[in-house]
Amino acid sequence: MVNRYQPQEFEKKWAEQWKKEKINIFNPDSNKEKYYVLVELPYTSGDLHIGHWFTFTHPDVLSRFKRMNGFNVFFPMGYDAFGLPAENAAIKRKIHPKDWTMKNIETMTKQFQQMGTMIDWDWMTITCLPEYYRWNQWIFLKMYEKGLAFRGKTLSNWCPSCQTVIANENIENGKCWRCGETVVQKDVEQWFLKITDYAEQLIWDDKPKVDWPTSVRTGQNNWIGKKSGINIDYPVKNTEETITCFTTAPVNFGMTFIVVAPEHDLVKKIISGEIKVDSKCKKEIEEYYKKAQEKTEMDRLMEGKKKTGVFTGLYATNRIAGWDVPVWVADFAIGNVGTGAVQGCPGHDYKDFEFAKKFNLPIIRVVVGEDGDQSEIKESRQIIVKGMKGKMVNSKFLNGLEFSEGLEKTMDYAEEKGWGKRVFSYHIRDWSISRQRYWGTPVPVIHCIDCGIVPVPENNLPIELPYEVDFTPHGKPPLATNEKWLNVKCPKCGKPAKRDAETLDTFFDSAWYWFRYLSPQYEKGPFDELRASRLTPVDVYFGGSEHTLGHTLYARFFTKFFQSLKMLNYDEFALKRIQHGIVLGPDGSKMSKSKGNVINPDDVVIEYGSDTARLYLCFMMPYEGTGAWSTQTIAGVNRFLGRIWKIYQEQYQRLNIKDQKEDERLIIKLKKTIKKVTEEISNIKMNTSIAAMMEFLNDFEKSLAPNPYSLTPEHAKQFLQILAPFAPFMTEEIWRNVFGEKESIHLSTWPKVEGEISFDPP
């Protein structure tokens, strides 16, 4: 009688035993080749859900596989522990954010350990502890020293619910990425990082030296938004003024007006009276300006694409085409996009067309080639000009050229004449890092009335976050409520001064954490540079696609900054990036408590055990995929493990039988399977690895009917080994208790298949 597969009987036992045997201890000084597997550090929300298991299982399988292949695998773990949710939860439940966070870390760690990962928890790094954030402060000061951290007053994205500024990258559809509140514009003085200085370096070229998905590379490039174009100057008649318009496509022969944003200098000068305009126009402009000021950027968008605007009474000269155009103020032009002024070419641009239509401005469509042959127009959209006054010009200037060629020629011509200057424009803006909240890294500067901004001397770090503050939101930064902490002496002149009461964006924390993993207790710098030179870059970085424009971009920025400080000798921190999808609820929609479709890993472990959960998460879909949890498929995967269990219990408990002949075909099949699984795990295709093993099991079972010893124990052990990264508990149980091995299967050597496998088993 063979006992059934009951993982609950041995999974706990092995977790304990592995701890005792220290099989998962990472040795940084090993002379084996390094392999660094990194997963984005989870936020300390407190509840570990099945998504975490999904995210971590594939990397764990890869790590175990690499270890069995002789690599010194570093698979560390940490927590992203600062941030608003902790503070909000604390306000709601009247617990201190620190206590809330530390308690969550404890629970989550316990749950994580059930997964049976090979993570060595001794390297755990927690971002809210002074030994970590002290180095945030150190990095900040270095950036300040290099002019990369600066204080600026600008119109910023403000979340009224979080009472803090947030970065562009963290706005989703005009809403705060964390709380979902509509973001408004507010003039705030705050700290920025000059990521724009690194814009060029952050652009991906066509054949990058690291293996990152195209979606990330093009996404980041679009976000950086480098565009080649020209700033063309338009002298405003009867004034000393010039309006400069940026354009990537100077269709000046179709240009019939100019629009300036309400924030444009020209508008300010008109209102101040510096530029004289018709009094009726002036009045309208003043009103329009006032209205625009009341609107947030979001309001402007919300009002849809309804074009509004007022005429200034001024005209500017379009020197390229040789005519004058009226100048309008309209809020579809945005102050900080381009030059804040748009040249209106309604025959070629849909927004310009709408505007021209509404205010009855002429619409000219430029055509190239013979007599306005429409078929020659390649670059522009078709626009209906029916019923509008307008015309088509067959541009002498562009005649006989491809449209894009003609635009190039226009730019050269304008530049030659001194009417414009070729420039590159970028979409990326400087990264706002100030947060008017409590639970974050204090900005290490002191504000002195006499000396201004004084950086905290390096040996005074860390500036510890005080425990006692009033962190309920009331418009004033919470840190400013602790007077004792706030008031200090100026390090320069010794007079009374105040600390900066803001904290750093948590994306700052996560922009370099994988370096800290290398030496979490290191005292001489943010990380041990010698160790970094040996153990980094990261070989594979696993994470979510939501970090394409935020986290991974910042992380690349910081890496390049460290390189500039000569702390590193490379500029891309991860050789490969893989982004996971989402495990949906059994009903096919996103898991949420309110829908009641949440799969709790603890329940799955009770029902099927960790191995089945791991195997299922690897088998259900590719890592990049998004799909629903299936209670039926997981049962099928459980059956697969049960069948293996049964065979090994039945066949290999009695090892004394000789005179049996191995099944040649099965051995070839085994070799093929080993080869396939080896390749598939290397490519992080866990679903097809498992499929290959299932195929083998089918053949194995069939072969047993005529020949109960179709595989020798040696070969049977090989199959167990290739299954081990997926099902670490069951394979260990069989390895040791059926085959009587003394050392863990996870420290055994991955079976090698030499040469070609010629024979095709039927």
Add this chain to the structure above:
RNA sequence: GUCGGGGUGGCGAAAUGGUAUACGCGCAAGCUUGAGGGGCUUGUGGUCGCAAGACUGUGCAGGUUCAAGUCCUGUCCCCGACACCA
């Protein structure tokens, strides 16, 4: 609108240009069992046929090739990101 990724059985999904649908789920029939929502065996793209088999088949329309799910051109649809960006 722009940019990225995709459309393959009832479902999740496989296929270095070379037998399309591996593997799993589901379903059907049979066996096992005191019983079974358990275990095992077989079958399972569609149409026609008792059958052997024939035809057809990877969103749609063309093309390249001895050979196309895969390469090329056009087109439709879905998902994701960005977006009054000039």
